[in-house]
Amino acid sequence: MLRLVYIILLTLFASGLCEEQFCSADSADFCKNNESDNQKLYTKATNEGYQKYLTMIQDAEQNHKECNNIKNSCFSDVIRRDLSPFKKKGISEEMIVAAKTRGTFYQIIGGKLYREKDCMFPARCAGIEHFLLKVIGNLSDMDLIINTRDYPQSSEYFGNAMPIFSFSKTSQYYDIMYPAWAFWEGGPAISLYPRGLDRWDRHRKLLNKSSSDIPWEKKENKGFFRGSRTSSERDNLVLLSRNKPHLVDAQYTKNQAWKSDEDTLHAAPASEVSLESHCTYKYLFNFRGVAASFRHKHLFLCHSVVFHVGDEWTEFYYYAMKPWIHYIPVSKNADQKELEDLIEFARNNDDLAKKIAYRGRDFIWNNLRMLDITKFWKQLLKSYGKLLTYKPVLKKSLVQIEKKQ
Structure with missing residues (x-):
């Protein structure tokens, strides 16, 4: 009888070590996934509407081989x-x-x-x-x-x-x-960064500390976006935030062209938010600006899921990052319903969301050093x-x- 109890306790302890289902490179020695673990993840969603997302994740994982940037490969x-x-x-x-x-x-x-x-x-x-x-x-x-x-x-x-x-x-x-140029100098200037974003090597360390201070389980279970109204592609997320603030906090800030509340979609402009503060949220939205967004690489270091909107504008490292592996892809024309569905999918599949978040973080951390x-x-x-x-x-x-x- 004692032997049976011991076996049960040992099993529970072992499963507890791997309850995250995904381990970053830092903790790989303590936890390993297997096929049965992944299968449990894919059967968690009871809503058939999520099946298309689950299928895309499964297909992406089957065809993906993580790159290793030895010799810049x-x-x-x-x-x-x-x-x-x-x-x-x-x-x-x-x-x-x-x-x-x-x-x-x-x-x-x-x-x-x-x-x-x-x-x-x-x-x-x-x-x-x-x-x-x-x-x-x-x-x-x-x-x-x-x-x-x-x-x-x-x-x-x-x-x-x-x-x-x-x-x-x-x-x-x-x-x-x-x-x-912003990897070293000349990044976009806002009130929080009047001389432009700081060097990438410094921001890496600050964001890594912020993400360590706010583990996944303590992050707010909602989407987040702050930025100016560079294009109308951002409007639907801001409108969804106004309609369903429990799902996403998305607000427009002033930019240099701001003249009235009309330029922030008929609402008073929100205050700018530091990159480190983004790490408070589980789901971070990235939109293009005039070209690719300078915030893109920073968001991944929060250990949060990046919802990357659109696939037209790229920087040199984008091609090595894969949708549903390192981030959740979002159509640039996504309406409020599609945005809501994607956020709800992540909320109801927390293990999968965390897995994507950690893979995205590890890619940037390991392969985009100075x-x-x-x-x-x-x-x-x-x-x-x-x-x-x-x-x-x-x-x-x-x-x-x-x-x-």
């Missing part, structure tokens, strides 16, 4: 894809001259960095130059056109591909994606340099950019 496909339009004929000096008005002109000559005197956004140029100076040592001589605007510059609807570097684009653009950003820049420029069909000559009008002391 997570993102090398992006470099090949973006440079492919120039592979056959190469990049000529005439192409560079034609593209000069679309961005800031740089030269790398003899292991030194040069730039045209004026930069449209000095902080953005500084954020780019930080990484260029870190990788410049072993690079061949090259000319670069780096776009510091939010919007890409080389559209497939307006002629041949132009060798222009941009931080974000859609599939309709030829631009070559590079890691945004080291990974530097490695991407180096691989990108080495591959780009091989495509130049001419030998660049230093332009006398340029100024040398040196490392800051």
